[in-house]
Amino acid sequence: MPMKVLIIEDSSTNIGLLKKLVEMAGLEAVLTTSLTAARHVFIHSEPEDYLCAIVDYDLPDAPHGEAIDYAINSYIPTIVSTGRLDEDIRHGVLSRDVVDYIPKENAQMYDYLMRLLARLQKNKHISVIVVGPKRIERKATAALLRRHNFITFECATAREADNLLAEHTNVKLLFVNSAIEDQSATQFVAGLRKRYSKEELAIVGITDDPNSLLAARFIKSGANDFIGRPYCHEEFLCRVNQNIELIENVETIRRTANTDYLTGLPNxxxxxxxxxxxxxxxxxxxxxxxxxxxxxxxxxxxxxxxxxxxxxxxxxxxxxxxxxxxxxxxxxxxxxxxxxxxxxxxxxxxxxxxxxxxxxxxxxxxxxxxxxxxxxxxxxxxxxxxxxxxxxxxxxxxxxxxxxxxxxxxxxxxxxxx
Ligand SMILES: Nc1nc2c(ncn2[C@@H]2O[C@H](COP(=O)(O)OP(=O)(O)OP(=O)(O)O)[C@@H](O)[C@H]2O)c(=O)[nH]1
Structure with missing residues (x-):
């Protein structure tokens, strides 16, 4: 059975377009035109049945993003669509735990939404490890990733990260904080690189001091990328997607190169x-x-x-x-x-x-x-x-x-x- 996408949108033009896009992505669109209607529909559902919700920021019975809060509090990853995008609304959207937002006026954004839906489906099968000394920061990074449907694991030390990597086969991304305690973070990255290629495991270095030379040292030690804390959520998401997509593209090329086009058997x-x-x-x-x-x-x-x-x-x-x-x-x-x-x-x-x-x-x-x-x-x-x-x-x-x-x-x- 296809997963569902809850759409809360009052414009009939947009609702038709979103329904079409969701169905093109192989998902089932559950259409509602107000927060009240969404409440009524969702009361009989389980959050697990829903891949995500696409929620209009401004609805007649929820003019200040209340429908977004409802979807998030119902444990559904939430994408916001909005007709207006001034700084206040952008802040209002991003201060909530949303997956992303799409401004409605731009036709390109529907293309972006299609990619986002595909991404959310694929992410359900991808594991990410977050390594860092501070529990609260690890939890915040993992929560950000879980919003995008990733499976997350957290640990404090390089040794624990090694154990997690040995235990779980579908880890594609590892975040490592520069301040891990049992080993220098760059040595840890260099060690991992001997065992996992950049096309198997993307490593992203994290530091609390964006002005340090650590970015270059991380990259020279074999990290794919680097990000400074506190994160700009949009940048964080772009970097995560870019690194995962690179790995997937290489996998596709490898699979194509190894497969007979007519029968699908290995060549x-x-x-x-x-x-x-x-x-x-x-x-x-x-x-x-x-x-x-x-x-x-x-x-x-x-x-x-x-x-x-x-x-x-x-x-x-x-x-x-x-x-x-x-x-x-x-x-x-x-x-x-x-x-x-x-x-x-x-x-x-x-x-x-x-x-x-x-x-x-x-x-x-x-x-x-x-x-x-x-x-x-x-x-x-x-x-x-x-x-x-x-x-x-x-x-x-x-x-x-x-x-x-x-x-x-x-x-x-x-x-x-x-
Ligand atoms: N449809 C199709 N035909 C192919 C493909 N690759 C090769 N062929 C054809 O397969 C045929 C093989 O013919 P032959 O080598 O004479 O073999 P055969 O007719 O099976 O005879 P025996 O092996 O002696 O029993 C040729 O006509 C090729 O053009 C393909 O991908 N698709």
Whole structure:
């Protein structure tokens, strides 16, 4: 079920626009036109059902931001929309615990709102650690982050921060105060940088003395960024988002570079990288299979290239599902590769024979036509071979499978294991 967004807005034009934006973000818009109506709707709800509220600053029954207080006190992260933005209103908005504000007059701001909604959804899965000697300051920073839906952890020392990092895998951002007590903050940052790259973990240094040289020292020690206290909330948010987005962009580039565009399976490059990592541990058992669709050219020639693509996607799905414990990749064309670490020859033979049957017994649907598909599989199970040698062997066995009639597995396991 999609999460909800509570909209409290009295202008019918804006309410329609906000509804559309919220729905475009894959969320459910709950529309109310006054504070009274919002109270009525929300009384039957749980705060957990709501991703956030978008609240008009100035409503007929709440002219001074009272609806904002209502949403915040109901534990819903609150975004304020406002038609006027003089210094008084800006101060009135930012003195409350809001996520952000959007001035209504600017069309660009709706684009900003879309990004904010996406950000709030993603942040629910991102952890941030705040390290600093003073409890009250840590709590204030963590509260600011929680407003944006981040999962937060706080600690006083570098040692505790190390433990938190070891315990939690989805930490993407770490704030460290320059005055931590058990280690110099810059040494701590330099140590972290040996273990976590800038694209894995963003580190932001904090100092109470913005005029010190600490900013440069933090950055030179490997911090991604630096911020002085007391924070300007808007600057704080911009820096948090910028650092998280950088990490996400690198993740996207990495994922794209490692993935086959048509099937979504890992590509050849990623396959080699992963298998090499496994082989460093010299597994006692290992097997490798090359899976090649039979007469695939005929499917393209008879039904068109889109039909061929659909068959490749369906086959990739079957392989991924059936070989979830193995490392699989699309090698190119109609050829897939499966590396099976720590499985005996007998288990590998059984897994590949069953894959072969699964492919041949499930014709692929394309434009109301059933396309029969079969695959030939070359499987090598000889221990101790490196990946290149395994591929050469599997390729020869695949050739034998094709020559001896297709739709079969040919392997090199000794007779005793069969
Ligand atoms: N639709 C589609 N076709 C592709 C793609 N990549 C390669 N092909 C086609 O796959 C076909 C492979 O043909 P062949 O190498 O002759 O293999 P085959 O017809 O399966 O014959 P055997 O392997 O001997 O059973 C070629 O026609 C390629 O153009 C792709 O991404 N999509």
């Amino acid at each position: 050849r490059r990623h396959f080699f990288y992963t298998v090499n990592k496994y082989q460093r541990n010299q597994p006692a058992h290992q097997a490798l299979a090359l899976v090649d669709l039979d007469f695939f050219k005929a499917i393209n020639d008879t039904h068109g290239h889109d039909a061929g693509d659909t068959v490749l996607q369906a086959t990739a799905k079957s392989i991924a599902l059936h070989c979830a414990d193995f490392i699989v990749a699309r090698f190119g064309g109609e050829e897939f590769c499966i590396y099976m670490p720590d499985v005996s020859a007998a288990e590998a033979i059984e897994a590949m024979q069953s894959l072969c049957s699964i492919i041949s017994s499930a014709p692929v649907q394309f434009n109301n036509i059933e396309l029969a598909v079969t695959a030939s599989i070359g499987l090598t199970t000889i221990p101790g071979h490196n990946i290149e040698l395994m591929l050469t062997h599997a390729d020869k066995l695949l050739y034998e499978a094709k020559q001896s009639g297709r739709n079969r597995v040919v392997h090199d396991a000794p007779l005793t294991t069969r």
